[in-house]
Amino acid sequence: MKVLVVGNGGREHALAWKLLQSPKIEQVVCVPGNGGTATMQGCQNLPLAVDDFEGISKFAVENDISLVVVGPEVPLAKGITDYLQTKGLKVFGPVQAGAQIEASKAWAKALMQEAGVPTAKAAVFTEATAAKNYIRTEGAPIVVKADGLAAGKGVIVAQTVAQAETAIDDILQGQFGSAGNSVVIEECLLGQEVSVLAITDGITIRPLLPAQDHKRIGEGDTGENTGGMGAYAPTPIATPELMERVQTEVLERTITALRNRGIDYRGVLYAGLMVAANGDFKVLEFNCRFGDPETQVVLSLLETPLEDLILACIHQRLGEMPPLDWKKGSAATVVAASGGYPGDYDKGKVITGLEAAKLAGAIVFHAGTKLNADAQIVTDGGRVLNITGLGENFQQAIAKAYTGIKEIQFSGMYYRRDIGHRVLNQES
Incomplete structure (x- = not known):
């Protein structure tokens, strides 16, 4: 079978690399890909934009592409899955309605509260004065987030009220473009972050190995936030007991809440957790796709063929799959x-x-x-x-x-x- 992978980052190179390990995969096409996918045997790049839905679908239909795997959040939020499905293509990635779980932090927060998912106390504002009054009441440290997609950089952990007020002005005045039309203000949680990437067919949901990212640019976890400077898996802080709770209190509750809203969510649901020193946790955010660079470590340890998992999600047969097989170490x-x-x-x-x-x-x-x-x-x-x-x-x-x-x-x-x-x- 031929697979088309949408995206050009390390996550997409890892997806193509993993898919090509299977004897069932004869070719992977990356749109637009990068220097690694351009030089990997069995892989070719297609110079189209990730939101050129018409061009992607035309190529996929004309070249007998069996499966499209969407890497980044932006095309998912713009509805690439919905569009390609109308052309009869099999797509791994949630529909636009489901991708709101990452595209709008306010929407995701409301869903979590509705589902009973443990998460930080938060409030949403579109006007600076009200937001600043809320911060003065709550005090610092406090977290200020652009509501929409900001490439992993729209989150400011303010140590003082003054820093938080500056962050509000920056976001609402357009530092992150339309992602800052509204601002989400959350309590500041302490602990270690854990990334739980799970795959789902809309009914069954299974976590992959838990990973830990390093988001700050500087050593000792200092400096500005980035898209991620390194990762490892499986992180020991995510104990079997914690993962059991994540399964029931986060993953299953969220999928049920999505289904109750009429959203058939098939793809990756990625829960970013903050785990406190006492082992308790809360959800910081959800993403609607594989993490980057967490995917690179998780897929390096995965033994179960990736295409089998993806197709089981698309055909809503994930519950029939045997337990996932992982490399030791x-x-x-x-x-x-x-x-x-x-x-x-x-x-x-x-x-x-x-x-x-x-x-x-x-x-x-x-x-x-x-x-x-x-x-x-x-x-x-x-x-x-x-x-x-x-x-x-x-x-x-x-x-x-x-x-x-x-x-x-x-x-x-x-x-x-x-x-x-x-x-x-x-x-x-």
Whole structure:
């Protein structure tokens, strides 16, 4: 079968890589793809925009594409699944109504409250004066979020009331475009974040291995929020007991609430949790797609064929699937970023050492790269590469990732040197 993957990041490279491990998959087409997918055997890039629904559907129909897997949230929020389904295509990713769970934090918060999902206290505002009055009443620290999609950067953890008021002005005055038409203000939760990516056919929902991301740009989890600077799985903080509670109190309640609203949600439901020191948790947010860079570590450990899981969701037969099969051990990924990220950065820097990193035992997933006219891999984004290691334990997996990243060079390259610091402290 032929599969089309929508997107151009590290998540999409990992999806294509995993799908091509199956003898059932003869070809993967990535739209638009990146330098890694352009040079991977069995994969080709198609230079279309992720929201060119007509162009994607025309290619898929004319080239006998059996399955479309949508990576990013933006095309899902714009209704790519709904559109392609009208053309008779099988699509993995929720319909536009379901994608609201990520596209609007206010909508998701209302759904969680309706479903009885544990989550932070919150209020929604469209006007700055009312929002600031609420903050002065609640005090700081407090979290200020742009309601809509802001590429993972529309969340400000304000340590003072003044910082929160500035964040409100920035959001409502357009720093994040239309994503800031309204603002969500939440209580500040303390603890460790855990990413639970689950797959669902709208009735049955199954979690994948829990992962932990590193969202801050600086070591010691300092500095600005990013799309993610590294991840590892399975995170030990998500104990079997906690995952049982997540299954019943979060995943199943949410799918039921969606179904009660008449939404047939098939795809990935990703719950971002905050786990407190006492082991209790609350949901910070939901995403309607695979996480990035969590997907790179989770899929590296998955043994069950990915297309079997996807097709079971599409055909609403997930409940008939046997338990998922996983590699033993751990996986970790380190993000190599362009200098200046998450702010302004240059593109077009030649990347060297990719093959040496692979020879050192790392898996190299491309994110912000492209293949230029001179057949060179060059930088083309903020997060450039995801260097991934597998091992019998976290120490081995993290060491393999760092051994690999030391082989790679490009002008301005930056990466955190403390990915996995929490689990390494536990193992030592």
